[in-house]
Amino acid sequence: MIEDMLRTPAAVQDAERHTAHNYHPLPVVISSAEGAWVTDVDGRRYLDCLAGYSALNFGHRHPTLIAAAHAQLDRLTLTSRAFVHDQFADFCRELAALCGKDLVLPMNTGAEAVETGIKVARKWGYQVKGVPAGQANIVVAEGNFHGRTTTIVSFSTDEDARADFGPYTPGFRVVPYGDLAALAGAVDEHTVAVLLEPIQGEQGVVVPPSDYLPGVRQLCTERNVLFVADEIQSGLGRTGATFACEQEGVVPDMYLLGKALGGGIVPVSAVAADADVLGVLRPGQHGSTFGGNPLACAVATEVVRLLATGEFQRRSAELGERLHAGLRGLIGKGLVAVRGRGLWAGLDIDPALMSGRAACERLMARGVLAKDTHGSTIRLAPPLTITAEEIDHAVAQLAAVLAG
Template identity: 90%
Template sequence: MLRTPGAVRDAERWTAHNYHPLPVVISSAEGAWLTDVDGKRYLDCLAGYSALNFGHRHPQLIAAAHAQLDRLTLTSRAFIHDQFADFCRELAELCGKDLVLPMNTGAEAVETGIKVARKWGYQVKGVPAGQATIVVADGNFHGRTTTIVSFSTDEDARADFGPYTPGFTIVPYGDLDALTAAIDENTVAVLLEPIQGEQGVVVPPEGYLPGVRQVCTERDVLFIADEIQSGLGRTGKTFACDHEGVVPDMYLLGKALGGGIVPVSAVAANADVLGVLKPGQHGSTFGGNPLACAVAVEVVRLLATGEFQRRSAELGERLRAGLEGLVGKGLVEVRVRGLWAGVDIDPALMSGREACERLMERGILAKDTHGSTIRLAPPLVITEEEIDLAVAALAEVLTA
């Protein structure tokens, strides 16, 4: 007797319905492959929204977690532990920044960035108290806290969660003129995703990010890059900003930083920015805990070799070629940067959800977003043959 139907029913019965998962129940995983409770294997083409860039149960990361579990897992930041300095130093060096502030989730990193930018605006730039504003882009996805959804343009994420936090100006994504016009004397930061993941892997026009960097420098405004999904090897570079040689004032990191084992996020910036925080002004009980740091420092060391960035760039070209071959054959458009793709299906054929359900039947797990768009973001350990398998399954779905 199959176990999946009952397990799905139990999940639906006892869980708040804030997600609409595919009807698959995973029990184990390794590398790029998942196995459900009935023994069926699936190729993971979501990778936990980039939290599993290094695949499931990467041996080096698992070994670091096991070793730390036997010694020390939590102290809180009331004390210093022996994994903390190594993690902060090596991540700061990877980012080319002076300092790191560890947190847990991506949303916490974004909230931290907002708080730091406002404090910097008041203490360094001289913005009048309570008047700081931050410019953001429509189509953004930075998390789901009440402050973050206050500047979301996705009504599913925003509706009925007011009253909303003020202090944000929304401009069209990719429109440098609109962004420039929105900056005034009270603007303390521009907060952007270098590539909008939730929106469907939307890559901005060439020259946009360098333009944002330039105007932020000229107008004394912080450029905050939310690289929580796009960073740490996903796009074929360490950071998506690297594709155009752009260095933001602040990196917001998460997801892959925890190696698919523990939630880890961080803010990286120079001392003239993060230095505005003093003891007692911001913190987290679990942020920078020993277990998180032990895993995350190994993530940073994997990235320092450049191997995963190269794999993403090279295999991403194979993914691009396969997907572009399906344009006009059920696909309307594809957008690919490294091993990250937004795939627009002809809405006359099916919705994105329907496409993902049909891919699931063929042993491929992916995630839909916004109508007939699906996202493909396999672990960076995927092989050429596995990429071909995923593309072939999509072709079959489109023509079935």
């Protein structure tokens, strides 16, 4: 039988046998990819509508990014920050310009960028704002997802992410997302930062009320508090603008960036802020051996240059309208709600129909890859290189799944 000749079942079992079970992946084993499409070990092709949780905004193996990586691999890959290398200045200068900020601090993973933001905000609070030693607090939102370090899960409200990892790091106040009054009530004289996702990705692509981010910005300015925007998933073109904050006319004091910054090739993250904020750090107070390494900088500089053209932001905005129009047409036909912006959508499936996991498995069987979250919700975040025809194909496959 054909099924007996497939490599996927054995490959899945082998992977499960030798790894800790901290993920529950779909049973697909990908061996190659290009653009918006991936191919498994049995030669089956799938339309990738997850894009590495926005790490693959420019698609798989974007030729400009691959060329930059190849060229740098032949020259220099790592020096550590003990020395300066010839790719560092261009990356930092061009990313700072894209963000409209003075300085950039490169790291590797998104969680490292968040940890860096927390440390910088606290140090700024003590040295600039004058908060008494050890008294700084940071206000965060329910439903947040900022990473999985012990400090970050300390203020998570997701029990799967948080439970049994205590004792928890103090210094955080959690308020409902989108509630300005609750936020204002939590900020006091010892608050150094408000840390928020402009759109909550892991929670199901939750977009706050239109007055929320402007209200946060005004409150932070009035109370002398840093507004720290975690744009690791929402930034770098995903929502139809360079940053999701832009769409509300808001400029935070600090951007936390990651995922797409590495072009889907290497892990790259960064914190961007003005000199009066990032300037509080001095040599020896924070660092990373691999942060800002030559290979990462070579790739990420090309990512910044792709974004500087505005092409990908426009694609996300225009094709996002097509995606959301198609998805809204499925409300009442198996979907109960659609949220999002640009090429980013959270879909709530009627729980009486099926779970999000079941929907993703059935989509996979029809050649489309997506991922579930929180029960009956699935997320779509295709590469920004996707075509209109491919969007229509994904929506059609979803419609077929919902129709049974």
